[in-house]
Amino acid sequence: MKLEKCITETNVNQNMLNIKYAVRGPILERAIQIERELEKGVKKPFERVVRANIGDCHALGQPPITFIRQVLALAACPALASSPDVPDDVKQRVKELLEDCTKGSVGSYSPSNGLNLVRRSVAEYLEARDGVAASLEDVYLGSGASDVIKAVLSLFVQDVDGKPPAVMIPIPQYPLFSGTLSELGLRQANYYLDEDNDWAIQVQELERSWREASRQCHVRALVVINPGNPTGQVLARENMEEIIKFAYDHELFILADEVYQENIISKPFHSFKKMKPPAPGEASHAGFRREAQAARRRLAARARSAHRVFNSIPGLSCNAIDGAMFAFPRIEIPERAQVAAAEAGLQPDEFYCLRLLEETGVCVVPGSGFGQRPGSFHFRTTILHPRAEFQYMLESVRRFHAAFRQSYS
Ligand SMILES: Cc1ncc(COP(=O)(O)O)c(C=O)c1O
Numbered sequence: 001m002k003l004e005k006c007i008t009e010t011n012v013n014q015n016m017l018n019i020k021y022a023v024r025g026p027i028l029e030r031a032i033q034i035e036r037e038l039e040k041g042v043k044k045p046f047e048r049v050v051r052a053n054i055g056d057c058h059a060l061g062q063p064p065i066t067f068i069r070q071v072l073a074l075a076a077c078p079a080l081a082s083s084p085d086v087p088d089d090v091k092q093r094v095k096e097l098l099e100d101c102t103k104g105s106v107g108s109y110s111p112s113n114g115l116n117l118v119r120r121s122v123a124e125y126l127e128a129r130d131g132v133a134a135s136l137e138d139v140y141l142g143s144g145a146s147d148v149i150k151a152v153l154s155l156f157v158q159d160v161d162g163k164p165p166a167v168m169i170p171i172p173q174y175p176l177f178s179g180t181l182s183e184l185g186l187r188q189a190n191y192y193l194d195e196d197n198d199w200a201i202q203v204q205e206l207e208r209s210w211r212e213a214s215r216q217c218h219v220r221a222l223v224v225i226n227p228g229n230p231t232g233q234v235l236a237r238e239n240m241e242e243i244i245k246f247a248y249d250h251e252l253f254i255l256a257d258e259v260y261q262e263n264i265i266s267k268p269f270h271s272f273k274k275m276k277p278p279a280p281g282e283a284s285h286a287g288f289r290r291e292a293q294a295a296r297r298r299l300a301a302r303a304r305s306a307h308r309v310f311n312s313i314p315g316l317s318c319n320a321i322d323g324a325m326f327a328f329p330r331i332e333i334p335e336r337a338q339v340a341a342a343e344a345g346l347q348p349d350e351f352y353c354l355r356l357l358e359e360t361g362v363c364v365v366p367g368s369g370f371g372q373r374p375g376s377f378h379f380r381t382t383i384l385h386p387r388a389e390f391q392y393m394l395e396s397v398r399r400f401h402a403a404f405r406q407s408y409s
Contacts, residue, residue, distance in 0.1 A: 018182040021175050022369020023380075027353050028053050031363035046361035050393045052381040053365050055229075055325040060384040062298070065291050067284045071097075075106050087283035114141025121276055145259045150180050152255060156220040157184050166217035168209055168252070170201070171371035172328065172378070174229040178371070189213035192373055195330065198319050199233035203242045210250055221253040222246075227260040227269065227323025230370050230380035232303070234267040234322035260324040264296070265303045267322045299325065302383040302390055309394040313401050325384050328367065331377050331401070337408035349377040355404060360396040 009017065031049050038044060058064060067090065074080050074094040081091055100117035102108035113119065119136040126134035142148035156165045166187035169177045181188045191209035193199040201224070213219050224243060226235045235243075247254045261269055303321035310318035310329040318329035333341075333348045341351030349366035356379075357363050367378030385393060 013183075015183050015185050019179040020369065021179055022365050023054050023175065025365070025369060027350070027357060027363060027365065030354065031357055031361075034357065034361065044361065045359055046396070049357070049361040049363055050385070050389065050396070051363045052385070052393060053363050055382040055384055057295075057325070057384055060382070060389075061386045062295055062384060063291065065288060065295075067288045067291075070284070078104075089282035089284050114139070125276075145257065146176055146180075149176065149255065149257065150184070152253075153180055153184055153186060153221070156186060156253075160218035160220070163216065163218040165220045166213045167221045167223060167255075168206070168213070168219060169223040170225060170228070171373075172230050172367060173223070173371055174225060174257075175369060177223055177225075187213070187217045189217070189219055190371065193228070193231055193233075195319065195373070195376070198322075199228055199231040200239055201235065201243055203246050206243070206246050210246075219250065219252060221255055223255045223257065225257045227258075227263060229260065229324050230326045230328040230365075230367075230378075231319070232265075232321035232324045232326050232328060233319065234264065234269050236267070262292070262296075263299060263325055264323045265300045265321055269323065299383065301387070302385070303327070305390065305394065306381070306383050309398065313398050315401060315405055316397075321383065325382055326380050327383055328370075328378050328380050331379060332405075333377050334405060334408040337404065340408070349379060352377065352404070353379055356397065356400050359403075360400050362393050362396050362400075 028051075031051065031053070034044070035049050038048065070086055070090045071093050074086060074090060075097055078094070078098065080086060081094075096117060097115070098104045098106070100115050101110070116136065118141060119139040122139045122141070123134040123136040126139075140148070140151075142151065153167065156167060158165060164187055166189045167177075167181055168189045168191055169181070171190045171192050178188055189209050189212070191201070191205050194202050194205070206222070210219055222243070224235070226240075227233065244254065246252075258269075306327040306329075307318055307320055310316045310327060315332040316329050318327055321327055331349065331352060333352055337351065338348045341348045344351060346354065347366060347368040349368050349372075353364055353366045362381075364379040364381040367376075367380065370378075370380060372378055381393070383390070
């Protein structure tokens, strides 16, 4: 009997085939191959691969916040409560949490919109942040931002007045958005962030994008990523007010992705407020603050180094990094290198990142994976590495870029 595959490229959901996720794309695959080659003793102009393609804090050595780990550990294993290492406020937190779980176990099913206690805490946080009433009935918890973003975007999969729905997303963007739109079959309406003005969102550009998309589609929602990924900007309050007004005028739902609200480096973040941290006076408060501040200090130091070094390399420029955990420098790619890229069937910045990987072991993500203005080129690197590793990476980029420019100039 001949065995046929029941899922093939032709009969699978075609929307899935269009999903591109550059942060784990072909450059990473090549980096993994190179790591194996190095293990086997293949000689390279470098000794190790530096993975800078994703912002994986703990994998890059950032210590986890003790309080959060203690709450998680105790909730999963209440017998640990007898340990003298667990502070009283952690015990109290977990006691309240478990009281809200059926039969006092985190393993039992929770309500589909999340535990009541957690939803109430979220509502209280929103009230304190915004100064207006918030109801736990309006809070919906998921297993992460991706899960909830997909659930919300699914609401718009519906033609309106005979027009297919579209969603406005920033360019550059985090590929979760383009990927989810592809998966759901929603049209993508791009609006460009203004690189010359710290990646601000210009209302004129929002209007242009909305007008163009509205010829064919009904625009339903506007995605804002703040702090930005990959761009690292924190929006100014006045800018946010303009965006809200624009959305109101065009009856758009605003999807504000604020996953990096704790990762603030320089500018103030307006909806910033710490969620469910230990209150002053509680046993874990000082430790929690110390650990969170240390993480923020490390991030700010790396952001400053990245900004300084990238701007000191002829042919590279980088806006100040206000938040999140990435740098997104702009790179000049000589004409001859662009021709070589086309001959290799690659985008110019893919070609650049692949050469960077092959010659230095540094693995970053080409800007084309996030979207960028035509004719401009970038790459994204995380800024989370330990200091020595980060300096090594920046110096590798400096050396590589000079040699690259020279060989293609
Ligand atoms: C801007 C942005 N939104 C959403 C996500 C996804 O978050 P989660 O891991 O909670 O699904 C990420 C993860 O990197 C992100 O950078």
